[in-house]
Amino acid sequence: MAAEASSSSMETAMSPVTEEEVSLTVKWSGKEYTVAVCGSDTVSELKRRICEATNVLPKRQKLLYPKVGSKLSDDSLLLSQIPIKASIKMTMIGTLEDEIFVDQADSADIVDDFEIGQEEAVDIKDKEVNKQKLRRRIENYKIKLRNPCREGKKLLVLDIDYTLFDHRSTAENPLELMRPYLHEFLSAVYAEYDIIIWSATSMKWVELKMDQLGVLSNPNYKITAMLDHLAMITVHSDTRGIIDCKPLGLIWGKFPEFYGPKNTIMFDDLRRNFVMNPQNGLTIKPFKKAHASRSTDQELMNLTQYLLAIADLDDLSGLNHKDWESYNEDNVKRRRHS
Numbered sequence: 001m002a003a004e005a006s007s008s009s010m011e012t013a014m015s016p017v018t019e020e021e022v023s024l025t026v027k028w029s030g031k032e033y034t035v036a037v038c039g040s041d042t043v044s045e046l047k048r049r050i051c052e053a054t055n056v057l058p059k060r061q062k063l064l065y066p067k068v069g070s071k072l073s074d075d076s077l078l079l080s081q082i083p084i085k086a087s088i089k090m091t092m093i094g095t096l097e098d099e100i101f102v103d104q105a106d107s108a109d110i111v112d113d114f115e116i117g118q119e120e121a122v123d124i125k126d127k128e129v130n131k132q133k134l135r136r137r138i139e140n141y142k143i144k145l146r147n148p149c150r151e152g153k154k155l156l157v158l159d160i161d162y163t164l165f166d167h168r169s170t171a172e173n174p175l176e177l178m179r180p181y182l183h184e185f186l187s188a189v190y191a192e193y194d195i196i197i198w199s200a201t202s203m204k205w206v207e208l209k210m211d212q213l214g215v216l217s218n219p220n221y222k223i224t225a226m227l228d229h230l231a232m233i234t235v236h237s238d239t240r241g242i243i244d245c246k247p248l249g250l251i252w253g254k255f256p257e258f259y260g261p262k263n264t265i266m267f268d269d270l271r272r273n274f275v276m277n278p279q280n281g282l283t284i285k286p287f288k289k290a291h292a293s294r295s296t297d298q299e300l301m302n303l304t305q306y307l308l309a310i311a312d313l314d315d316l317s318g319l320n321h322k323d324w325e326s327y328n329e330d331n332v333k334r335r336r337h338s
Contacts, residue, residue: 021136024084026050026063028092036136039080040129042234042242043072046079052140052230056094057202064091076242124235125276133233134276138253141231147222149194149258154311155224156193157248157266159273159284160209161201166290167209174212176294179287183218185300190221192311194258198246198266200273203228227251235275247276262315265307282321302328 024046026033035049047058063072071082084090124130161167166177186195197215199206206226210216216223232244246268252260266274267284274281285299306324309331310316319327 022086024086025089026053026092027089028054028056028094032089037079038129038132039078041079041133042075043077043079043082044075044242044244045133045234047075048230048232050092054092054094055096056092058229060096061092061094064093124237125278127235130233130235130276133235134247134249134253137231137233137247137250141227141250143225143227143231143251143254145225146216147224149224149255151258153194153258154192154263154265154316155196155251155259156189156307157196157198157246157251157264159268159270160197160199160206162269162286162288163267163284164287165209165213166287168288169290171290174209175214177290178213179290179300180294180297181300181304182213182215183220185304186215186218187220188304189307192308194224195221196225196227196251197223198227198231200229200232200244200246203230233276237275240272243272243275245275246273248280249276261317265310265316265321267303279317282324305331 021036021038023034023036026035028050033050033053035046035053037046037049041049043063044058047061047063050056050061050063051058058075065072065084066088068082068084071077158164164179164182165174166179169177171177189195197206197210203226206228207216210223210226227246227250229244231250232246235243235245237243246266248261248264248266252264261277261280264277264280266277266281268274268281269284269286271281271283274283282303284303287293287297287299302325305328309328310319313319
């Protein structure tokens with residue numbers, strides 16, 4: 001009986017990662033770190049958790065673990081598909097970004113954007129496993145307010161790369177790669193909207209670019225907060241596989257007295273980032289080849305009109321933001337008629 005009990009205890013200790021949250025030990029740079037994961041998490045999510053503990057970016061991490069070979073190099077693989085045991089320590093090799101800071105223009109460009117069908121988007125949003133990931137992100141991710149949330153204001157969430165800035169082109173001065181009318185746009189909408197910046201890059205990159213573009217020091221508007229890739233979650237799509245996305249529920253969960261689905265709109269050039277909140281996303285035209293396009297790009301100027309036109313609505317969630325350009329045209333016609 002004692003042997004059976006001992007065997008049962010050993011099986012429990014050595015059991016693979018399941019749907020229940022378990023703690024894994026990661027060894028790096030002479031120290032040990034504990035990260036909590038579930039079987040439904042991907043390797044990408046595991047690396048994000050390790051980044052939260054060590055500040056080593058996921059792209060800088062190499063994970064070593066007995067008998068799994070190269071599986072931990074596949075970011076899309078579910079942890080339940082890898083024989084990881086909570087009782088065994090994992091080793092991570094990686095370097096802090098402070099020591100090897102490289103401009104994000106060196107990173108691979110994402111060109112395979114896509115749109116999830118409405119029914120599948122609803123299914124992804126409502127899946128309990130994704131709700132659980134969101135709850136964990138709300139609990140663990142810290143949002144640092146740069147300026148107080150303002151009562152009665154709507155919320156505008158903005159991406160950086162290809163939305164406000166052409167991060168792939170080169171220039172002696174970053175201002176040459178800034179999207180036209182950026183400061184005019186932010187100054188105008190600030191009267192009605194709190195502004196949060198959310199980039200799928202590191203916080204160091206976010207702070208650097210926003211500072212270089214003069215966004216953090218402009219006297220005509222204030223940025224409420226800035227979020228980075230650690231605020232994102234991974235979800236599974238039946239048609240597209242594993243997706244990284246930006247769940248607005250994180251912000252709503254942190255500041256429920258100020259923001260929610262009815263008063264939030266998010267701009268991003270990648271539609272996949274809206275998969276957890278498709279009704280709140282507006283796909284902005286990417287700003288690329290800045291030197292050739294900055295003389296003709298009017299996107300932010302036109303979107304200013306749209307944001308101000310819908311600012312008086314009590315509920316933004318019923319709008320189809322795909323039709324924002326026709327909404328602007330209809331408003332112009334009504335004003336002319338009146």
